[in-house]
Amino acid sequence: MDPNDLVLQYLDEAHATETALVTNLRAHIAMTTDAQYERLLKRHLSETQDQVAAIKVRRGELGEKDGRSLVAGAFGMAMDVAGQILVLTKGPLDAVRTTSQQERMLKNARDEAATEALEIALYDALEAAATAAGDSRTAKLAVDHRKQEEKMLGDLRKQIARLAVATFEDKTDTKAAATASTSRSSSGRSRSTSSSSSSSRRKAAGAKTSGSSSRTSASRSRSSS
Numbered sequence: 051m052d053p054n055d056l057v058l059q060y061l062d063e064a065h066a067t068e069t070a071l072v073t074n075l076r077a078h079i080a081m082t083t084d085a086q087y088e089r090l091l092k093r094h095l096s097e098t099q100d101q102v103a104a105i106k107v108r109r110g111e112l113g114e115k116d117g118r119s120l121v122a123g124a125f126g127m128a129m130d131v132a133g134q135i136l137v138l139t140k141g142p143l144d145a146v147r148t149t150s151q152q153e154r155m156l157k158n159a160r161d162e163a164a165t166e167a168l169e170i171a172l173y174d175a176l177e178a179a180a181t182a183a184g185d186s187r188t189a190k191l192a193v194d195h196r197k198q199e200e201k202m203l204g205d206l207r208k209q210i211a212r213l214a215v216a217t218f219e220d221k222t223d224t225k226a227a228a229t230a231s232t233s234r235s236s237s238g239r240s241r242s243t244s245s246s247s248s249s250s251r252r253k254a255a256g257a258k259t260s261g262s263s264s265r266t267s268a269s270r271s272r273s274s275s
């Protein structure tokens with residue numbers, strides 16, 4: 051097999067995946083009643099549409115140099131990947147019809163996180179294959195896209211923590227005693243260092259340390275709007 055054809059095959063899979071995700075994101079945006087979560091979905095919809103366009107351009111560039119016949123051969127595999135996305139999302143969507151709106155958004159966010167992990171794996175493989183083929187432009191495309199997926203996955207996890215609390219309160223009619231992770235609950239703003247989370251945990255555990263940790267109480271109060 052021609053090395054460039056393998057790169058093209060992986061590009062096709064990425065294209066199918068991102069195209070499927072555009073559909074999913076649009077559907078999830080339509081279902082969302084949470085402004086913060088909706089902003090994140092809209093941001094990633096725009097990023098994903100740009101990714102589809104960039105992959106299409108790169109496929110065209112490679113397809114002109116190398117055989118297009120292989121692209122058609124990879125179509126079935128690309129459809130398999132798109133199918134995985136639909137399987138990942140369809141079941142939960144069917145199952146949540148009777149659940150609360152909060153829980154529906156939570157389940158959608160969990161599905162999106164799974165999809166982002168799949169995309170990250172696809173771009174890992176694409177970067178490796180492109181690098182092995184000496185195709186630095188495609189490798190760079192893979193790295194650039196993967197960075198966006200990693201950021202989206204991280205941002206989604208923050209939303210999941212928040213939506214899960216809202217779902218808990220909605221379904222149990224009980225106010226949350228505390229939020230799960232002090233380091234993740236604060237509004238999507240970036241954390242300073244990885245060690246800060248363990249230090250704030252220590253502060254929270256031994257709360258008799260002096261008043262410098264207003265973070266602890268701040269992070270405990272949920273953003274309830």
Ligand SMILES: [Fe+2]
Pocket residue numbers: 071094098166169198199202
């Ligand atoms: Fe993505």
